Amino acid sequence: MTETSERGAAEGTRRAELAAFLKTRRAKIQPGDVGLPDGVRRRAAGLRREEVAQLAGVGLSWYTWLEQGRAINASTQVLDALATTLRMDPVEREHLHVLAGAVPLRGQADDLVIPDAVFAILRSLDPLPATLATSRLDTLGTNEAFQVLFAGWHDLGCLHHNGLWCTITEPNARRWLPDYDDDIAYLVARLRSNYARHIGDPEWEANIARLSATSPEFAKIWARQEVAEPCLRSRRVMHPDLGLMNFTLTQLDVAFCPEVYINVYTPSDAETWALLARTRQG
Structure with missing residues (x-):
């Protein structure tokens, strides 16, 4: 595998990790947690994508693409809005930024030399x-x-x-x-x-x-x-x-x-x- 293809594979894995992380966080939030009515019949636990998009102030298509692992960029401000909407704690918030590419990934380290x-x-x-x-x-x-x-x-x-x-x-x-x-x-x-x-x-x-x-x-x-x-x-x-x-x-x-x-x-x-x-x- 060439260096370019390795980078492409890593980027694809990163986007897939981001998509999976967002889905699991969305599934943990109940409508009542964010001031939405609980009475609407739902096929799955948690918030719908359109509800997350509306609460975070982003477009539904954009958020859907993010959860589908598509190659799109997200600003720090938008990531913070998503983290707040999904009630992420500080550790989860930082994890979201890393997965979204807002924090540089670390390459493969050389062999460790411990003094x-x-x-x-x-x-x-x-x-x-x-x-x-x-x-x-x-x-x-x-x-x-x-x-x-x-x-x-x-x-x-x-x-x-x-x-x-x-x-x-x-x-x-x-x-x-x-x-x-x-x-x-x-x-x-x-x-x-x-x-x-x-x-x-x-x-x-x-x-x-x-x-x-x-x-x-x-x-x-x-x-x-x-x-x-x-x-x-x-x-x-x-x-x-x-x-x-x-x-x-x-x-x-x-x-x-x-x-x-x-x-x-x-x-x-x-x-x-x-x-x-x-x-x-x-």
């Missing part, structure tokens, strides 16, 4: 379990505390070294993570947010295609078009020997390594601190 100092920081966080990861959720490294905490995690071999793969395809994951469904939904939403800036990148596209083919669960969640930003999160871990442990999961960006970050598990209570110390015993 040794970053791995030294990762190790120094011990006794806090921590991982070094990318925006695609690839795991670049783990410290000893993390390795000890999750020593019995894998029933299957770790083939992809990726946090999402290692959770959604691992039979033991539901036993280890009491909030598995919420954890997976968040990881997929983070992946989709990050993917918007890498549409057309062969490695990203292949990774998502493999996940979709391997896991119907992933494919179903991916189709929901949900997005999420980094935030302080609670993660409960049911250790097979020690019982329930409560952590706060924090993402620390590595400023000079774009889209590389450190995930840190900090115990949320005194009992978990004590149990974490016991993982190093025996």
Whole structure:
């Protein structure tokens, strides 16, 4: 495939992603949410295209073409009007702008070169379990505390070294993570947010295609078009020997390594601190 055809394919994928995202957001808004009467019989949930167009102050044909993935441009002002009409939160609003081409996409990155100092920081966080990861959720490294905490995690071999793969395809994951469904939904939403800036990148596209083919669960969640930003999160871990442990999961960006970050598990209570110390015993 030539460079020109690759760019064309990426642009087509971007427009298709934009169309799917708009459709799912439109389906979530009920007429009453935007001051429209609920009594009109509707064939599908959510607003009609003509209602979105009217509320956002755009032409129906133009909006229809946008949802059909046609090659049309949208200004920042129009995108903001659509985001407001569809009651998007700040994360969804930014995602809309990225998909619409209002934010430059990132090309395929060269091979990552992580300075040794970053791995030294990762190790120094011990006794806090921590991982070094990318925006695609690839795991670049783990410290000893993390390795000890999750020593019995894998029933299957770790083939992809990726946090999402290692959770959604691992039979033991539901036993280890009491909030598995919420954890997976968040990881997929983070992946989709990050993917918007890498549409057309062969490695990203292949990774998502493999996940979709391997896991119907992933494919179903991916189709929901949900997005999420980094935030302080609670993660409960049911250790097979020690019982329930409560952590706060924090993402620390590595400023000079774009889209590389450190995930840190900090115990949320005194009992978990004590149990974490016991993982190093025996």
